[in-house]
Amino acid sequence: MLTFLRRRIISSAIPLVVVVLGVFYLARLTGDPANLYLPLSATPEMRAEFAARHGFDQPLLVQFGDYLAQVVRLDFGESLRTAEPAAAAVLRAFPATLQLAGATMILAILGAVVVGSWAAYRPNSLADRVASFTSTTAASMPDFWFAIMGVLVFAVALGWLPTSGTEGAAAWVLPVLTLLIRPFGVLVQVVRGAMVTALSAPYIKVARSKGAGELRVIFGHALRNAAPPALTVAGDLTIGLVNGAVVVETIFGWPGIGKLMITSILQRDFAVLQAAVLVTAITIFALNIVIDACYALLDSRVRQGVTT
């Protein structure tokens, strides 16, 4: 396990640099930030001065070298927009996103496992139809519908929940619910599919022949076999959330990384963008390592790289 981790961490280093380099380079292809930061009437001299101050007049390679040298010293530069250290902005936003994503995915996975297994228990039955239909319908709806309707109903009309904000447990309800529906819908489908296969495997019969109850059969025997595809997809969905739940962050005023990233892309706030991508990339790489470790935990065949 340790060697696995070590190898994975090392093999993640190069892609990480690729990501940082890519973001660094591509961001600089998207136009001159001077327009955004200087008044509309700024003179060419002001622009030149601006470029010089931020090093944009240097060749890209030099800029990247400087940047790397900075990063090594854990200095991620300063936001063009807010003049605060980029790292501060990112580290402030990231926990908010992580919490939201974590809460959402936990609920989505739990819910999807229950509903998906229930649907898979008798494929094509009424229960299956109802579960699949409602979850996919919900999942394919534009998320802002939920968000805005949720606010109008639960905050404005009923007054049960705050419209937005981050304070208090009640403030979590609507954002999490809004975020939840899509991962939930997708996962229900994936879990269902995998469970249908797993439940028709011979070892399920063996489990039943021991007198195992249906719950034990489903959750004790089938689920672990059905888990890998669900795990992969859940991982991707989590990554989607880690990369930012932009709509939810926007609507509910959740100060997360998604909005920060979008703002910094649209505002050409390179330092923040780079820091944000670096942090999310590290998280994503770490998440994938965790997922791979989960595969291995779930299935010893993976652990040993053995074939049957």
Next chain:
Amino acid sequence: MNDPVLEVDRLAVDIRTPAGTVRAVREVSFSVRSGETLALLGESGCGKSMTAQAIVGLLDPVAHVAGGAVRLDGTDLLTLSPAQRRRLAGPGLSIVFQDALTALNPVQTVGAQLAEPFRIHQRLSRRAARARAVELMERVGIPEPAARVGAYPHQFSGGMRQRLLIALAMALHPKVLLADEPTTALDVTVQAQIMELLRELRTEQQTALILITHDLAVVAEQADHVAVMYAGSIVETGRVAEVFSRPRHPYTRGLLDSVPAEVARGATLKSIPGSPPDLHSVPSGCAFRARCPIAGDVCAEQRPILVETGPGRLSACHHWRELTDD
């Protein structure tokens, strides 16, 4: 003599196929007593596994019991609720499935799988159940059981997996054990061990054993009674020695004639010509008639029913008398 523990009465199993529902098991009846072994013989594909699975109530969802009764100690299992059946699965009836190589859950340790019956039925602690699992592994001759209890099925060879399954089925000392070709993947030394084990189980625990196998030698050694199936029906039953020495059904005889041991190497073995009927179009009359050397006109018209041909012997052949002299 004691009453039979398990009585199977006119059991019928239907399978739903794309081309319509077919009957794979037709009115199979037999019974076993505690401590006795009944061998179920028959052409491959004749419905032995179906019958066994129907008895334990674990048919594939495509198949379902279409009639009959399965009585364990007098209670008809088919009328029980799922929960009641579950309570019997293990201590009452247990089964060794035929697909030994895929029947173990690939993602659980064999220890956990072997411990499960104890956890379910005896509510043992994890640790205690695991200890029992180790014992079981030891009994079926897995080397280093304590070390391998944490291993996964793929780390065992085919034969070892088969042994694990047998261990699993024996775990709770069932009243009736159905073993569907339990020793096919085993070498003879282990096979002998397993058979010894089953014998012990039978004598010590008075377990009734229903043994499905193609190995006539095993049947001869192990079984008290034999039931021969053909195309979903039982065509002959009786005590092993009698049936083997004086078969009263042409199919049984054909089977016995096919034993390779008697023939010189490389020579053609005898076999029953032709193949069993398609389940979709089982002909009227006797299902075996197309392959039968002694079939007559009556065989095409009338389906033979099991008739008593001697003490404790039944045969479903119109011409069983013609075979008695052989």
Next chain:
Amino acid sequence: MTEPATMEASLLDVAGVSKTFHVARGSSGRNRLRALDGVDLRLAHGETLGLVGESGCGKSTLARVLLMLERPDEGSVRFEGTDPFALRGKELLKWRRRVQMVFQDPFASLNARLCAEDIVAEPWRTHRDLVPAKERGRRVAELLEMVGLRAGDARRYPQEFSGGQRQRLGIARALALEPDVIVCDEPVSALDLSVQAQVLNLLTDLQSRLGVSYVFISHDLSVVRHVADRVSVMYLGKIVETGPTEQVFDRPRHPYTAALMSAAPVLDVTSGVRRERILLKGEVPSPLDPPSGCRFRTRCWKAQDVCAQEVPPLEPSGDEPLHAAACHLPLQGAAIG
């Protein structure tokens, strides 16, 4: 054909093949499982080699090595003198056509998503020139009937077949390419005697007509005795005895072989007398931690000190030059039965 004068030209020559698997650490603290340990094997044209041995002794692994599904760690495999592992492209394809396998597990080796016809015809999709597309349906029907299935079964799926029927599908598939060598891993274990006879007849028939060679792995000694020209006995990854079938069966030289032979149940309905059996004592040693010296010594009733120290070489005996055993204290022609 020009043959080396000394020996009949062998089709398949396996020398010193070893294969180690990495597994989870056992109690002995080892995680290297030596499934094959210096195995030598030879198969001549038109010959059947029986391979018997305890379950878990490495028979299937050896079969997989022969089929290049597993790359041996050591040793060499030669097919008509060439190393199949070195083949590429067309050459490899040609080789693949000539060597086929019947897998031990009739369920897992059939793809549940393909129907019988597709399964049996699958090899032809790679070897397109073998059977013209128009002919395939007919050929499939023929093959199915050869193994005792019906042509009408062609559209059914593996899970709709019984265990024995699946096994026959596997055989039909292996026959589809009309190979020169078929490695049969327990091909008839799930078949009733009549069908088994049919299949064995089919195999011998193919052999006599087309000169097919077989490596025949089975636990059923009566079957092996019936089909095999020569037999090799394996124990814990090693060949412990090899020789012409009669010699090995009638005069086993290795105690393990003797035990094996004696353990086989025999059908003797009339007498009802049970034969004396050598019941092996002790447990099968863990392949993770095999005994030193002779691997069988822990269960051998004749074992002595030398057995623990020296690995016995596989040596022919004086009077039977083709019959070799790896035992320090070989049995002397004691027929058992």
Next chain:
Amino acid sequence: SVANSGPEASSSGAANSVRIVLPEEPPTLEPCDASLTATGRVTRANITEALTERDPGTGQLQPALATEWKQGSPTEWTFTLRKGVKFHDGTAFDAKAAAFSIERTVGSKIDCNVDGYVFGDVKLTVTVADDSTLKVKTAKPDPILPLRLSFVEIVPTTTSATGKVREPVGTGPYKIAKWDAGRSLRLERFAGYWGKAPDFAAAEYVWRTEGSIRAAMIKSDEADIAVGLAPEDGAGDSAVQFPNNETSYLRIDATKPPLNDIRVRQAINYAVDKDGLVASVFAGLGKPAAQVVPEGVTGHSSAIQPWPYDMAQAKKLIAEAKADGVPTDTPITIIGRNGIYPKAAEAMEVVQNSLNEAGLTMKIQMLDVNAWLEYLLAPFPKNIGPTLLQAQHGNQAGDAAFTMGQIYGSKGAQSSYGTAELDDLISAAEQDSGEERQAAFAKALEYQNKEVVRDAVLAHMTGILALSKKVAYKPNAATNDEMRLAEIHPAG
């Protein structure tokens, strides 16, 4: 109800603080960036103050930290500073602080937005005469220097001169209590304020991007003032409309055929149904406009009337141009910017539809801000065909000087086309002051409208904000850029 347990309510008695929800978080509160709407709205006149301030209603300049000012010579102004003013940190405000602030803002190295916005290349020399007298010299005569200085927020000399500060110290009625970045900003009344103490003890700012959420927060009593709403946001009764000094227009790139023909440009003006646009797309808010300089800003010309909607005339002009060989079939791209005002894309679709009908071939491209800026600001992207650019202009400063040169001067940063005559008119107007200044700018505007026709002005826009029942506030044209907490009162 639960909804009331938001940060605003719990951290301070709701009665004593006003809760304001903004569309976006101020990127910084740096006073020298106060010309940025998001910053100025919070900072200006609340945290920091300038020497002068402009009355958004009358356009008149009022004393703030300077009590009076006079022009000693065309290039020199003298300001008399208010006495007894203290900064939030307790230090006294004096001429040194004022001079420091001006120097820090104008022509310094810290990229002050105000500098570029208000001063451009104006060069200033500031001298401290005594504690309460400040002299400011300009290189060229600058008649509107006091107006320009209304943008220079005064900070103490302890403020960093080499970098920007995010949380400034000022003299304003409120000081920063806590800025929980990303979540909320709290200002508290400054006890030592020189002027009248404002009604609310504190102001609590939060920000929500979504207009309907801002409106909903008023309804669910989570906020008292919601800023920057659109008509569709559902503010209902709580909505208050106000002219917001922005004017929407289309910039015509008159350098490329067929737009280089004045008839085509006139036709564009005739073809756009401004009333229809305002009535439908802007939901009746706003006023069809004739010029980018709205009423109340020096230089507005009441003589200019909106172009009438006359499709027949438009078609005729285009046909004429076509007959003269103008390539009227050349596709013209409308470069739009999403979110520049509510329903920006729909507005452009209306324009597109009308111009197609008039006989031109229009395409639309809706861009994000930075991409759009590439088109707005010179130098323009190469290799593009003729374009109409969706734009909006707001003159916060109240003087056409902040409009004309930039937009219409042939060297203006946002100008795609100008004529020498117009340039002359503009630079002449810039030197004037008082009534002449007004007349001169008006003349230039009229000239552009008649002879240059460089744009098609659409509408003066209307802002909406929503007020809860607890507060009374009268928004004005400057509200967007400067929202004075002191003008917010408890209702009733």
Next chain:
Amino acid sequence: MTPVDAPAIRRATWWRLLLRDRFACLAVVILLVVAAAAIVGPILLGDLAIKQNLRAVNRPPFSLDDGWAFVLGSDSLGRSLLARLIVASRTTLSVAIPAVVISLVVGSTWGMWAGYHRGWRENVSMRVADVILSFPSLLLAVVVLYVFSPSAGNIILVLAIARIPIYLRAARAESAELQSRLFVDAARTFGTGSWAIIGRHVAPTVLPTLFTVATLDFCFVMLTESSLSFLGIGIQPPDMSWGLMVAQGRQVLQSAWWIAVFPGLAIVVTTVSATVLASWARLAMDPGQRWRLTLPRSRRKNKALAEEVQP
């Protein structure tokens, strides 16, 4: 059964299976309607869809006062919502389908390849997927906008690239497991090439899961496409797509709900239909499950049992 007519029989069986599933039938009908709308809609209703009427904006739906074209109401420029919905289907599908199909095909092929071969191919592929995943796709979009000329092709490309890792990873995981199966070994012994094995043995098992994900990706892509449109890439008015209509209608959700709701419903209905069809196909393509589709509708095992007990 003669092998010659086997494909015909197969097709017939598919039809029968489809007809037995009412929901799947309905889904097919809906998808056909959408497809038909996409094909003929723009020809028939192209003009109506862009005809503005600033005097009749935001007309509520379900009224025939303004003619049949306005049964679904009008939008904020007085255009027929029904006509727009129909016409928009073409652009929507011509962006969403290629985007999803490209990402599905590329991602799953690549993933199956990587999983099948394992080793360095797998490692490199997974790291590439990580890179793409950690890359903000919006940045990619903006780069496209700046560096390339914005076009529908580019929007498809951006969307497809962003989604490839999803399929890549899912396909890799399953195919890595499948490649160790015995039937794959069997195929190897025939000399079947890796691609043929992937196509014959790996894909049929891997794809159903991916299809499920892909169908749900449809709505995701349709909605994302609109957000890219706002950056100036791809669909620009007067072209219209459902995503764009939803996004524009978002502002007026409270005052004129129908402007966003109908296109949103169109997306939902199309996606759900595709999902229903995918889950039908999943059962129909799996021989082990196919029988479930052949069940009589009011099936009750016990009833059947009661009837069939032999006298």
